[in-house]
Amino acid sequence: MKRVLPGFGLSLGFTLVYLSLLILLPLSGLVFKASTLSFEQFWSIATGERALAAYRVTFGASLLAALINAFFGLVVAWVLVRYPFPGKRFVDSLVDLPFALPTSVAGITLATLYAGNGWIGRHLEPLGLKVAFTPLGIVVALTFISLPFVVRTLQPVIEDIEPEIEEAAASLGASRFQTFFRVLLPGIFPALLTGFTLAFSRAIGEYGSVIFIAGNMPLISEITPLLIISKLEQYDVVGATALACVMLAISFVLLLAVNALQWWSANRHQSRRTGA
Amino acid sequence: MSIEIQNIGKRFGNFVALDNINLTIPTGELVALLGPSGCGKTTLLRIIAGMESADEGVVKFGGEEATHLHARDRQVGFVFQHYALFRHMSVFENVAFGLRVKPKHERPSEAEIRRRVLDLLKLVQLDWLADRYPSQLSGGQRQRIALARALAVEPKVLLLDEPFGALDTKVRKELRRWLRRLHDEMHISSVFVTHDQEEALEVADRVVVMNHGKVEQIGTPDEVYSNPASPFVYQFLGNVNVFHSRVHGAWANVGADSAEGVPPKGKEALAFVRPHDIDIEHTPVAGGIEATVQDVHAIGPMVRVELAHASELIEVELTRERANVLQLAKGQCVWLKPRQVKVFSVPEVPLEEGGSGI
Numbered sequence: 001m002k003r004v005l006p007g008f009g010l011s012l013g014f015t016l017v018y019l020s021l022l023i024l025l026p027l028s029g030l031v032f033k034a035s036t037l038s039f040e041q042f043w044s045i046a047t048g049e050r051a052l053a054a055y056r057v058t059f060g061a062s063l064l065a066a067l068i069n070a071f072f073g074l075v076v077a078w079v080l081v082r083y084p085f086p087g088k089r090f091v092d093s094l095v096d097l098p099f100a101l102p103t104s105v106a107g108i109t110l111a112t113l114y115a116g117n118g119w120i121g122r123h124l125e126p127l128g129l130k131v132a133f134t135p136l137g138i139v140v141a142l143t144f145i146s147l148p149f150v151v152r153t154l155q156p157v158i159e160d161i162e163p164e165i166e167e168a169a170a171s172l173g174a175s176r177f178q179t180f181f182r183v184l185l186p187g188i189f190p191a192l193l194t195g196f197t198l199a200f201s202r203a204i205g206e207y208g209s210v211i212f213i214a215g216n217m218p219l220i221s222e223i224t225p226l227l228i229i230s231k232l233e234q235y236d237v238v239g240a241t242a243l244a245c246v247m248l249a250i251s252f253v254l255l256l257a258v259n260a261l262q263w264w265s266a267n268r269h270q271s272r273r274t275g276a
Numbered sequence: 277m278s279i280e281i282q283n284i285g286k287r288f289g290n291f292v293a294l295d296n297i298n299l300t301i302p303t304g305e306l307v308a309l310l311g312p313s314g315c316g317k318t319t320l321l322r323i324i325a326g327m328e329s330a331d332e333g334v335v336k337f338g339g340e341e342a343t344h345l346h347a348r349d350r351q352v353g354f355v356f357q358h359y360a361l362f363r364h365m366s367v368f369e370n371v372a373f374g375l376r377v378k379p380k381h382e383r384p385s386e387a388e389i390r391r392r393v394l395d396l397l398k399l400v401q402l403d404w405l406a407d408r409y410p411s412q413l414s415g416g417q418r419q420r421i422a423l424a425r426a427l428a429v430e431p432k433v434l435l436l437d438e439p440f441g442a443l444d445t446k447v448r449k450e451l452r453r454w455l456r457r458l459h460d461e462m463h464i465s466s467v468f469v470t471h472d473q474e475e476a477l478e479v480a481d482r483v484v485v486m487n488h489g490k491v492e493q494i495g496t497p498d499e500v501y502s503n504p505a506s507p508f509v510y511q512f513l514g515n516v517n518v519f520h521s522r523v524h525g526a527w528a529n530v531g532a533d534s535a536e537g538v539p540p541k542g543k544e545a546l547a548f549v550r551p552h553d554i555d556i557e558h559t560p561v562a563g564g565i566e567a568t569v570q571d572v573h574a575i576g577p578m579v580r581v582e583l584a585h586a587s588e589l590i591e592v593e594l595t596r597e598r599a600n601v602l603q604l605a606k607g608q609c610v611w612l613k614p615r616q617v618k619v620f621s622v623p624e625v626p627l628e629e630g631g632s633g634i
Contacts, residue, residue: 164360167327168422170347171354172374172429182377186364 062203065142073150103208133215146199153195277432284333308480353426361410374429436468564611
C-alpha cells in the first residue's frame, strides 16, 4: 500500500533504535545481571523480610499519595479552569514547582517543616501525629512531588467541557450533585486515571525527597530504592539488581493494568462503532 | 403555558444587551426571535430559560412569577445550537437523563422510562439509533436527539437557541418543517432564536424582530415582511434597494400613489423597494428612472440584474420568463418602474447593512 505521508520506515526505525538504546538496553542489562543468581538465591533476596517491608512501604505510600492527588488535584484543576480569581496565573505556575524543584530540596524542606520542632510538626506532635521520619512523611513527600501530574493532565480536559453541558443537565432538572457525578465526572474519568497513573509511577520511582523525611528505619520507613542503594554501598550488586528486577516487574504489571483500565474507560463509548 | 416578559433589561458592563423588552407569548404559539448577531436574542432566550438573570423586569410562566426560579425548576426544554449531548451516554441514556434525575418519589419505573424514551425516539424517527453514542451520529440526528431529550421531561415551554445553525442547508430545511409539525403535535409554547430570516418566516406563527437589544417589530411572518415597521426590519428581512432623498425627488411623480407613509414635503427621506418589486422596460415609462445594465446573473429560478443609476447600484430580480423576453445585455440602457415603494424619514442613526449576521 502506498502511503500518503512519507518517511514512515525511517521514523519507525529511528523510534525503535531510540527506545532500544534508552530503555530496553539498560533494562535487559539489569535482567541479565540478575540472572547470574540461581532461582533460590534470587527468591530469598527478593522475599527477604526487609525487602517485603520495603515493597509495602513503597507501593503503599505511592498508592496513597496518588489517591490523595487524584482527589485534590481534581479540585485544584477544576478551580484553575473554572473560576477567575486574582493571582490565578501565579497559583497556576506554583503547580509546576514540584516538577522543577530538585527533589532533595523538597525533601529537606518538608523534613524541616514536619520535624518535631518544625513550623508544622510543632503543632501536629501534641496531637499525636508524627509526620517526619515515619511512613506518613513518605506519603507527604510523594504527594508533594506527584501533584502536578494530576493537575496538568486534567486541566485541558476540563477546559474542553462546554458550559452548555452543565446548562443542559440543569434544564433537565438535575441537581449540582447529579450533574457532577452523572455528567461531568464520567467525562473526565479517563484523564483522571491517566493523571493517577502518572502520579503513581512517579511516586514509585521517587528517591531524593523521601530519604530526607522518611527516617529510613529498616522494616518501618525504608523504601525499596533506598534498600537498593544500601545494597550497592555494601558492594552487593547482584542483590541490588534482584530487587530492581522485582520493582521493574511489579511496576510494569501495575502500569499495564491501569493502562488497560484507562483504555477500557476511554473506549467503551466508541466500541460499538458501526460506521454511522 | 404562556410566557410573559415584562420590562426585561440586561447589561454586560457598559454594553446594553436588552433594553426594556416586553413580550407575551400565548400558549401553543411558535415564536421566532430574529435579529443580527449581538442583538440580544440569545440573551433573552437564556433569561426565559433561567440560565441568565435579568438586571430588571419580570418573567412569568402561565401568569406566575418565575423571575428568580432556578433553571431546573422552570420546566423548560432547552435545545442548544451545538447540541450539548452527553458524550459518554448512549442516545437512549441521553433521552432518559431527565427522567432518571427526578427525585425518587417522582421517578417513573425502569419499564416506564424505557417506554417513554422509545416513544420519543420514535417521534424523532431515530429509534433505531438508541444504542449509539452521540459521536456516531450526524449533526441533524444529534439535534433531533437533543430535542427528544428536552421533550422527555414534558416541558411546558420549549426553547431553541439557533437549533439549526450548525447544519447544512438541506438538513436545515427538512428539520425546520419537521419542528413545525412536532410543535403542532406537542401543544406547547415554543420560542426559537435565529438569524436566518427565511427560517423565521417559514416556521414561526409570530416573528419578533430585534436589533440592539430592542424589539423592532412583532407580527406574523406576512406582516413583518410586507409591512415592515422600520427601515431596519425592511433591510433585515430580505434584499432591498434604498434610494436617498435626491433619487426620491426623481420618483416623486410615481411615488404619490404607490408609496405609503410619505413624510412631509421637503424632509429628507429614504425609499425602500424590494428587488422583485421593480419592473424593467426597454422603452421610457412615465415616472420610470433610467439605468444601465451592469451585470446579469441567473440564480436558480430567478435572474438578478445589477443596474447603475447615477452613482447608485440597483438590484432587480426577474423571473426567468421575464428575463427571456427582455434579453438584457451588459451596458444596455433601460427604464425601471417600481411596483411598491415604502418611504421612511431618514433615521438619526445611520442604517447598517441589512444581512444575515454570521
